[in-house]
Amino acid sequence: LDRGYKLLTGYETKTKGYEWFGGDPGHEALSAYGLMEFADMKKVYGDVDNAMIKRTREWLRGRRDGTGGFKRNDRALDSFGRASAEVTDGYITYALTEAGEKDLGMELARQAQIATTTKDPYLMAMATKSLVNAQPKDPATVAAVKRLASLQASDGSFKGATQSITMSGGDAIEIESTAIATMAMMSHSRDYMPQVRKSIEWMNAHRSGFGGYGSTQSTVLALKAM
Numbered sequence: 001l002d003r004g005y006k007l008l009t010g011y012e013t014k015t016k017g018y019e020w021f022g023g024d025p026g027h028e029a030l031s032a033y034g035l036m037e038f039a040d041m042k043k044v045y046g047d048v049d050n051a052m053i054k055r056t057r058e059w060l061r062g063r064r065d066g067t068g069g070f071k072r073n074d075r076a077l078d079s080f081g082r083a084s085a086e087v088t089d090g091y092i093t094y095a096l097t098e099a100g101e102k103d104l105g106m107e108l109a110r111q112a113q114i115a116t117t118t119k120d121p122y123l124m125a126m127a128t129k130s131l132v133n134a135q136p137k138d139p140a141t142v143a144a145v146k147r148l149a150s151l152q153a154s155d156g157s158f159k160g161a162t163q164s165i166t167m168s169g170g171d172a173i174e175i176e177s178t179a180i181a182t183m184a185m186m187s188h189s190r191d192y193m194p195q196v197r198k199s200i201e202w203m204n205a206h207r208s209g210f211g212g213y214g215s216t217q218s219t220v221l222a223l224k225a226m
Helices: 002-009 029-042 050-061 084-099 103-117 121-134 139-150 171-188 190-205 217-224
Strands: none
Touching: 002 029, 029 050, 029 084, 050 084, 084 103, 084 121, 103 121, 103 139, 121 139, 121 171, 139 171, 139 190, 171 190, 171 217, 190 217
């Protein structure tokens, strides 16, 4: 962790945010990915710099577009960075709330609206988890969790997503959607534990003989949920 943390923080840009090679300007989705990683890392590794987390959060807040979304650096590496604006905005809001950010009025309103209309389980799961993180008792959150649970398939999975932030496909995107949905339900209420157990059993059945769950990203999310 110590070695990895020191390498990762070396990719912070001069004007803040993170980019694949540490060059300006920062990349919003990648910075959100890093912010969530650092917030998770802090739970088990005490040397994560709070000031760095704060300035990454502030940099991302500064990239808000004033309509509930975020400005975008068009650069992409492999498939990361090529997701739609809807997926990217949802992911950045999700990452900020995972890192403890709650003052996201317009962004949370956008996600609450998405949670009432989308049929895409990946978008629905991110929107719901953002609402659970920031305003767990709000009626919009309660309704979102209930609607999310209704999208669960009989086998425990959440199928039908179009794309994820890493542009996954096949089993990987289903595992990513299912993992985030599971965390949203689990975080909100014990009333959803039957659905959570079903999702966990489905994800566990999709573990490969080598300890992975599809792609790197789906493996990370499956393990996080478990």
